[in-house]
Amino acid sequence: MIIHLFGGKSLVGSAFIDLLSNKNFKGKVIKYSRNSSDKNFQKLDLNNPKNFDPYLSDTESVLISFVPIWILSKFFTKISSTRPEFLRKLKKIIVCSSSSVATKKYAFNLYDKNLSENLKSAENSLIEIGKNFKFETIIIQPSMIYGSYGDFHDKNINNLIKIMRKLSIIFLPRNCGMRQPIHCYELANVFFSLINNNKKSDLDYSKILIGGDNVISYYEMLLLLQKSSSKNDPIRKCKIIIIPDLIFILLSVPFAIVSIKFFEASLRILSNLSDFQKQSTITNKRNSNFPFKK
Numbered sequence: 001m002i003i004h005l006f007g008g009k010s011l012v013g014s015a016f017i018d019l020l021s022n023k024n025f026k027g028k029v030i031k032y033s034r035n036s037s038d039k040n041f042q043k044l045d046l047n048n049p050k051n052f053d054p055y056l057s058d059t060e061s062v063l064i065s066f067v068p069i070w071i072l073s074k075f076f077t078k079i080s081s082t083r084p085e086f087l088r089k090l091k092k093i094i095v096c097s098s099s100s101v102a103t104k105k106y107a108f109n110l111y112d113k114n115l116s117e118n119l120k121s122a123e124n125s126l127i128e129i130g131k132n133f134k135f136e137t138i139i140i141q142p143s144m145i146y147g148s149y150g151d152f153h154d155k156n157i158n159n160l161i162k163i164m165r166k167l168s169i170i171f172l173p174r175n176c177g178m179r180q181p182i183h184c185y186e187l188a189n190v191f192f193s194l195i196n197n198n199k200k201s202d203l204d205y206s207k208i209l210i211g212g213d214n215v216i217s218y219y220e221m222l223l224l225l226q227k228s229s230s231k232n233d234p235i236r237k238c239k240i241i242i243i244p245d246l247i248f249i250l251l252s253v254p255f256a257i258v259s260i261k262f263f264e265a266s267l268r269i270l271s272n273l274s275d276f277q278k279q280s281t282i283t284n285k286r287n288s289n290f291p292f293k294k
Contacts, residue, residue, distance in 0.1 A: 001027035002059050007066030008041065009033055011152040012096065016188040023192065030055055046075040054086040062195055063093040073122035076129050092136040094194050097123055099143045099209055103273050109260040123207060138194055143211035143276050147184040161225060164238040171241050173248035176218035178274040180211030183292035189283045211276035214290045218269050224290050245270060
Protein backbone atom coordinates (compact mmCIF):
# COMPACT_ATOMS: atom_id res chain seq x y z
CA MET A 1 0.00 0.00 0.00
CA ILE A 2 1.06 3.56 -0.71
CA ILE A 3 -0.03 6.41 1.54
CA HIS A 4 0.08 9.92 0.13
CA LEU A 5 0.21 12.19 3.19
CA PHE A 6 -0.75 15.85 3.04
CA GLY A 7 -0.31 17.97 6.17
CA GLY A 8 2.33 15.83 7.85
CA LYS A 9 3.78 18.98 9.36
CA SER A 10 0.80 19.68 11.60
CA LEU A 11 -0.33 18.62 15.05
CA VAL A 12 -2.36 15.57 14.00
CA GLY A 13 -0.11 14.93 11.00
CA SER A 14 2.99 14.60 13.15
CA ALA A 15 1.10 12.29 15.52
CA PHE A 16 -0.01 10.20 12.53
CA ILE A 17 3.58 9.83 11.25
CA ASP A 18 4.70 8.71 14.71
CA LEU A 19 1.78 6.28 14.86
CA LEU A 20 2.79 4.70 11.53
CA SER A 21 6.24 4.11 12.96
CA ASN A 22 4.86 2.61 16.19
CA LYS A 23 2.54 0.33 14.21
CA ASN A 24 5.46 -0.83 12.02
CA PHE A 25 3.58 0.14 8.88
CA LYS A 26 5.18 -1.77 5.99
CA GLY A 27 3.82 0.25 3.09
CA LYS A 28 5.32 3.25 1.34
CA VAL A 29 4.55 6.69 2.78
CA ILE A 30 5.00 9.72 0.53
CA LYS A 31 4.92 12.91 2.56
CA TYR A 32 4.39 16.29 0.91
CA SER A 33 5.40 19.74 2.12
CA ARG A 34 5.87 23.26 0.81
CA ASN A 35 9.28 23.31 2.49
CA SER A 36 11.83 22.10 -0.04
CA SER A 37 14.62 21.96 2.57
CA ASP A 38 13.13 18.91 4.31
CA LYS A 39 14.53 15.84 2.56
CA ASN A 40 11.90 13.57 4.12
CA PHE A 41 9.13 15.40 2.28
CA GLN A 42 8.40 15.83 -1.40
CA LYS A 43 7.93 19.48 -2.30
CA LEU A 44 4.36 20.44 -3.12
CA ASP A 45 2.50 23.73 -2.90
CA LEU A 46 -1.19 22.81 -2.90
CA ASN A 47 -2.06 26.33 -4.00
CA ASN A 48 0.12 25.88 -7.09
CA PRO A 49 -0.30 22.30 -8.35
CA LYS A 50 1.27 22.88 -11.78
CA ASN A 51 4.48 21.15 -10.68
CA PHE A 52 2.71 18.26 -8.97
CA ASP A 53 4.52 15.14 -10.15
CA PRO A 54 2.94 12.29 -8.16
CA TYR A 55 4.41 8.87 -7.69
CA LEU A 56 2.26 6.44 -9.65
CA SER A 57 2.20 2.71 -9.17
CA ASP A 58 -0.13 -0.25 -9.61
CA THR A 59 0.04 -0.65 -5.83
CA GLU A 60 -3.12 0.32 -3.93
CA SER A 61 -3.02 4.00 -2.94
CA VAL A 62 -4.69 5.91 -0.11
CA LEU A 63 -4.53 9.66 0.48
CA ILE A 64 -4.56 11.07 4.01
CA SER A 65 -4.99 14.81 4.49
CA PHE A 66 -4.65 17.08 7.51
CA VAL A 67 -4.43 20.32 5.52
CA PRO A 68 -7.36 22.78 5.55
CA ILE A 69 -10.06 20.99 3.59
CA TRP A 70 -10.91 24.02 1.40
CA ILE A 71 -7.29 24.07 0.17
CA LEU A 72 -7.41 20.34 -0.58
CA SER A 73 -10.73 20.73 -2.37
CA LYS A 74 -9.36 23.42 -4.71
CA PHE A 75 -6.25 21.30 -5.31
CA PHE A 76 -8.33 18.25 -6.25
CA THR A 77 -10.49 20.35 -8.56
CA LYS A 78 -7.41 21.51 -10.44
CA ILE A 79 -5.65 18.14 -10.71
CA SER A 80 -8.86 16.43 -11.84
CA SER A 81 -8.02 17.92 -15.24
CA THR A 82 -4.21 18.21 -15.05
CA ARG A 83 -3.38 14.95 -13.22
CA PRO A 84 -6.44 12.70 -13.59
CA GLU A 85 -4.23 9.60 -13.64
CA PHE A 86 -3.31 10.27 -9.99
CA LEU A 87 -6.95 10.39 -8.89
CA ARG A 88 -7.76 7.23 -10.84
CA LYS A 89 -5.11 5.35 -8.87
CA LEU A 90 -6.65 6.26 -5.53
CA LYS A 91 -8.69 3.66 -3.68
CA LYS A 92 -9.64 5.91 -0.79
CA ILE A 93 -9.12 9.37 0.67
CA ILE A 94 -9.51 10.15 4.38
CA VAL A 95 -9.72 13.88 4.98
CA CYS A 96 -9.78 15.99 8.12
CA SER A 97 -12.50 18.63 8.24
CA SER A 98 -14.08 20.05 11.42
CA SER A 99 -17.19 19.71 13.56
CA SER A 100 -17.57 23.46 13.01
CA VAL A 101 -19.43 22.57 9.82
CA ALA A 102 -22.30 21.50 12.11
CA THR A 103 -21.78 23.44 15.34
CA LYS A 104 -21.32 26.84 13.68
CA LYS A 105 -23.95 26.41 10.99
CA TYR A 106 -26.33 28.83 12.73
CA ALA A 107 -23.71 31.24 14.11
CA PHE A 108 -24.68 34.90 14.00
CA ASN A 109 -21.16 36.22 13.40
CA LEU A 110 -20.10 36.15 9.75
CA TYR A 111 -16.68 34.59 10.36
CA ASP A 112 -18.07 31.39 11.90
CA LYS A 113 -21.03 31.26 9.53
CA ASN A 114 -18.72 31.53 6.51
CA LEU A 115 -16.40 28.92 8.02
CA SER A 116 -19.26 26.43 8.26
CA GLU A 117 -20.36 27.13 4.70
CA ASN A 118 -16.81 26.85 3.32
CA LEU A 119 -16.27 23.53 5.12
CA LYS A 120 -19.52 22.12 3.78
CA SER A 121 -18.79 23.29 0.23
CA ALA A 122 -15.29 21.76 0.30
CA GLU A 123 -16.61 18.48 1.71
CA ASN A 124 -19.28 18.17 -0.97
CA SER A 125 -16.79 19.04 -3.70
CA LEU A 126 -14.43 16.25 -2.61
CA ILE A 127 -17.30 13.76 -2.43
CA GLU A 128 -18.36 14.69 -5.97
CA ILE A 129 -14.80 14.25 -7.27
CA GLY A 130 -14.62 10.90 -5.46
CA LYS A 131 -17.77 9.75 -7.23
CA ASN A 132 -16.41 10.83 -10.60
CA PHE A 133 -13.08 9.04 -10.12
CA LYS A 134 -14.56 6.12 -8.19
CA PHE A 135 -12.57 6.31 -4.96
CA GLU A 136 -13.98 6.07 -1.45
CA THR A 137 -14.27 9.40 0.36
CA ILE A 138 -14.26 9.57 4.16
CA ILE A 139 -14.45 13.00 5.77
CA ILE A 140 -13.64 13.20 9.47
CA GLN A 141 -15.26 16.09 11.36
CA PRO A 142 -13.49 16.11 14.75
CA SER A 143 -14.68 17.95 17.83
CA MET A 144 -12.29 19.95 20.03
CA ILE A 145 -8.79 18.70 19.15
CA TYR A 146 -6.21 19.04 21.88
CA GLY A 147 -2.70 17.94 22.76
CA SER A 148 0.92 18.65 21.91
CA TYR A 149 3.20 16.72 19.61
CA GLY A 150 6.78 17.75 19.01
CA ASP A 151 6.77 21.44 18.17
CA PHE A 152 3.02 21.49 17.55
CA HIS A 153 0.36 22.53 20.07
CA ASP A 154 -3.41 22.72 19.81
CA LYS A 155 -5.20 26.07 19.77
CA ASN A 156 -8.00 24.93 22.05
CA ILE A 157 -6.90 23.45 25.37
CA ASN A 158 -3.46 25.06 25.24
CA ASN A 159 -5.03 28.49 24.91
CA LEU A 160 -7.31 27.77 27.87
CA ILE A 161 -4.30 26.73 29.93
CA LYS A 162 -2.48 29.96 29.02
CA ILE A 163 -5.51 32.02 30.08
CA MET A 164 -5.82 30.19 33.39
CA ARG A 165 -2.13 30.72 34.10
CA LYS A 166 -2.53 34.46 33.64
CA LEU A 167 -5.83 35.01 35.43
CA SER A 168 -6.48 34.49 39.11
CA ILE A 169 -10.25 34.13 38.63
CA ILE A 170 -12.45 32.73 35.87
CA PHE A 171 -16.23 33.03 35.85
CA LEU A 172 -18.35 30.26 34.35
CA PRO A 173 -22.13 29.93 33.98
CA ARG A 174 -23.99 27.50 36.22
CA ASN A 175 -25.18 25.46 33.24
CA CYS A 176 -21.96 24.87 31.35
CA GLY A 177 -22.34 23.00 28.08
CA MET A 178 -20.88 19.55 27.47
CA ARG A 179 -17.70 18.94 25.48
CA GLN A 180 -16.16 15.88 23.85
CA PRO A 181 -12.47 16.70 23.32
CA ILE A 182 -10.31 14.34 21.28
CA HIS A 183 -6.53 14.09 21.62
CA CYS A 184 -4.44 14.49 18.48
CA TYR A 185 -3.03 10.96 18.90
CA GLU A 186 -6.53 9.51 19.23
CA LEU A 187 -7.57 11.31 16.07
CA ALA A 188 -4.48 10.06 14.25
CA ASN A 189 -5.44 6.54 15.31
CA VAL A 190 -8.93 7.04 13.86
CA PHE A 191 -7.35 7.79 10.48
CA PHE A 192 -5.03 4.79 10.75
CA SER A 193 -7.91 2.48 11.67
CA LEU A 194 -9.91 3.61 8.64
CA ILE A 195 -7.13 2.90 6.14
CA ASN A 196 -7.78 -0.83 6.08
CA ASN A 197 -11.45 -0.71 7.00
CA ASN A 198 -13.14 -2.49 4.12
CA LYS A 199 -16.42 -3.49 5.73
CA LYS A 200 -18.50 -2.08 2.88
CA SER A 201 -18.16 -3.50 -0.61
CA ASP A 202 -19.72 -0.48 -2.31
CA LEU A 203 -18.00 2.87 -2.53
CA ASP A 204 -18.67 4.84 0.62
CA TYR A 205 -18.99 8.61 0.79
CA SER A 206 -19.25 9.33 4.48
CA LYS A 207 -18.97 12.20 6.91
CA ILE A 208 -18.09 11.22 10.47
CA LEU A 209 -18.62 13.65 13.35
CA ILE A 210 -16.22 12.29 15.95
CA GLY A 211 -15.02 13.11 19.45
CA GLY A 212 -13.23 11.51 22.36
CA ASP A 213 -14.73 8.91 24.68
CA ASN A 214 -15.20 11.38 27.54
CA VAL A 215 -18.21 13.68 27.55
CA ILE A 216 -17.57 16.31 30.21
CA SER A 217 -18.87 19.77 31.05
CA TYR A 218 -16.80 22.86 30.31
CA TYR A 219 -16.40 23.29 34.08
CA GLU A 220 -15.23 19.69 34.56
CA MET A 221 -12.78 20.12 31.72
CA LEU A 222 -11.07 23.07 33.42
CA LEU A 223 -10.95 21.27 36.76
CA LEU A 224 -9.34 18.20 35.18
CA LEU A 225 -6.77 20.39 33.46
CA GLN A 226 -5.84 21.86 36.83
CA LYS A 227 -5.60 18.47 38.50
CA SER A 228 -3.41 17.02 35.76
CA SER A 229 -0.92 19.89 35.93
CA SER A 230 2.26 19.89 37.99
CA LYS A 231 2.07 21.17 41.56
CA ASN A 232 4.02 24.33 40.74
CA ASP A 233 1.97 25.20 37.65
CA PRO A 234 0.29 28.65 38.03
CA ILE A 235 -2.88 27.14 36.59
CA ARG A 236 -3.62 25.62 40.01
CA LYS A 237 -3.97 29.09 41.53
CA CYS A 238 -6.75 30.09 39.17
CA LYS A 239 -10.14 30.05 40.94
CA ILE A 240 -13.17 28.97 38.93
CA ILE A 241 -16.28 30.72 40.17
CA ILE A 242 -19.76 29.60 39.10
CA ILE A 243 -22.31 32.35 38.57
CA PRO A 244 -25.94 32.41 37.32
CA ASP A 245 -26.29 32.07 33.58
CA LEU A 246 -27.95 35.46 33.16
CA ILE A 247 -25.17 37.27 34.99
CA PHE A 248 -22.57 35.43 32.87
CA ILE A 249 -24.35 36.55 29.71
CA LEU A 250 -24.56 40.15 30.94
CA LEU A 251 -20.84 40.12 31.78
CA SER A 252 -20.12 38.88 28.26
CA VAL A 253 -22.04 41.68 26.53
CA PRO A 254 -19.14 44.21 26.59
CA PHE A 255 -17.11 41.73 24.50
CA ALA A 256 -19.56 42.34 21.66
CA ILE A 257 -18.22 45.89 21.35
CA VAL A 258 -14.73 44.53 20.69
CA SER A 259 -15.62 41.40 18.70
CA ILE A 260 -18.93 39.73 17.86
CA LYS A 261 -16.99 36.53 17.21
CA PHE A 262 -15.45 36.57 20.70
CA PHE A 263 -18.83 37.44 22.23
CA GLU A 264 -20.48 34.46 20.56
CA ALA A 265 -17.57 32.23 21.58
CA SER A 266 -18.15 33.14 25.23
CA LEU A 267 -21.87 32.36 24.92
CA ARG A 268 -20.98 29.01 23.33
CA ILE A 269 -19.76 27.88 26.76
CA LEU A 270 -23.45 27.40 27.54
CA SER A 271 -23.99 25.14 24.52
CA ASN A 272 -23.69 21.37 24.35
CA LEU A 273 -21.07 20.50 21.73
CA SER A 274 -21.03 16.75 22.18
CA ASP A 275 -23.00 13.61 21.29
CA PHE A 276 -20.53 12.83 18.51
CA GLN A 277 -19.43 9.33 17.57
CA LYS A 278 -16.78 8.17 20.05
CA GLN A 279 -13.31 7.47 18.75
CA SER A 280 -13.28 4.00 20.32
CA THR A 281 -16.10 2.87 18.00
CA ILE A 282 -13.55 3.07 15.19
CA THR A 283 -10.21 2.40 16.91
CA ASN A 284 -11.56 -0.20 19.39
CA LYS A 285 -9.37 1.47 22.00
CA ARG A 286 -11.36 2.88 24.87
CA ASN A 287 -9.88 5.90 26.67
CA SER A 288 -11.39 6.84 30.01
CA ASN A 289 -8.92 9.60 30.88
CA PHE A 290 -8.93 13.30 30.22
CA PRO A 291 -6.50 14.75 29.46
CA PHE A 292 -5.18 11.83 27.42
CA LYS A 293 -1.66 10.62 28.11
CA LYS A 294 0.06 8.56 25.44
